[in-house]
Amino acid sequence: MKASNLVLGLDIGGTKISSGMIRDGKVLERKESRTPASLPQEDILDAISSQIESYTSFGFKSIGIGIPGLVDPGEGVVYNLANIPSFQKVNLKAYLEKKFNVPVAINNDANCFALGEYKFGPAHEHRHVVGITLGTGIGTGIIANGHLYTGRLCGAGEWGAVPYLDQTFEDYCSSKFFKREYKQSAKKLSVKAEQGDQEALDIFKEYGSHLGQLIYRLLLAYAPEAIVIGGSIRKAYPFFRKGLQETIGQFPYKPISENLKIYVSQLEDSAILGAISLVEENQFLVSSENTVDKSTSLA
Structure with a gap:
């Protein structure tokens, strides 16, 4: 599977590190390992490096990484990973580039999900x-x-922290809603809904209303042509639609809402695909910045 422009993609989360390379739009050589999230920074860097080293025989030429938290894509510094306490300010790009001698592109994991869906899913038909x-x-x-819009330190789009009702959107649009309000998991309620349980169906309808309020605000803020829903709860979409x-x-x-397309992700490796796509995306961003610098320079 060697190729001159082969990119290795990693999705680093609080519980696992997933990785793979791409051919014909599909992730191949997929691997998964546990993230030693509670250990010191050096142990986590060793775990990431070990996973990358397992691909050296393929001759990859660059690495793309998606990781939760704030990220400086230019410098490759990762900040404030809530689920990995020892990763509070880590120059991951410099560390990996020195170790593997290839370019490394890093971005937030939610951005990688969106980019992967845009590049490889039906959302590619749209611009926004x-x-x-x-x-x-x-x-x-x-x-x-x-193209990705990330804002400073990839902080754009942190809608989970936006106040909503008595708490935040994350409290009403994630699995927290089901556990807090109904003391059940979304997965168990989904099984009940499949069996026609009316209470479960009503709960998912309520959940859909909360998620709809989030999308309502996304339409006001960005006027997108399409929304792509991912994550584990997406599988219950028929019940909260x-x-x-x-x-x-x-x-x-x-004209905005009635033409909005809503897609439920069918890609199992959106974040890895997005991480792989970061390399090309970063090349575009650098090129654009250079063009802007030249056009705005004084004669």
Whole structure:
């Protein structure tokens, strides 16, 4: 599987490190290992390096990485990883480039999800896309004019922290909602909903209304052409679709809401695909910055 432009992609999370390379839009040589999240920084760096080293025989030429938390894509510094306490300010790019002697691109994991879906899913037909991951928490990635919009330190799109009702959107749009309000997991409620349990169906409709309120605000903020829903809760979409659509139906600007496409992710490795795509995306961003610098320079 050797190729002159082969990219290795990693999705680093609080519980696992997933990785792979791509051919014909599919992730191959996929591997997964446990993240030693509670250990010191050196142990986590060793775990990441060990996973990368297992691919050296393939001759990859660059590495793309998605990781939760704040990221400086230019410098490759990772900040404030809530699920990995020892990763509070780590120059991951410099460390890996020195160790493996290849370029490394790093970005937030939710951004990688959105980019992977945009590059390899049906959302590629659109120019303005928002990806939402629904699981233990929620993450949001923004595609504007066909490219990632990340803001400073990849902090754009942190909608989970936005106040909503008595708490935040994360409290109502992630698995926290089901556990807090109904003392059950989304997975168990999904099984009950499949069996026609009316209480479970009502709970998911309520959940859909909350998620619809989030999307309502995303429409106001970004006016996307498409929304892509990912994460483990996406599998229950048939049960919360009605509540979501009823809420979006209240949006005042009908040419935007009535033409909105909502996709449920069918890609199992969106974040890895997005991490791989970071290398090409970073080349575009650097090229754009150089063009801007030249056009705005004084004669």
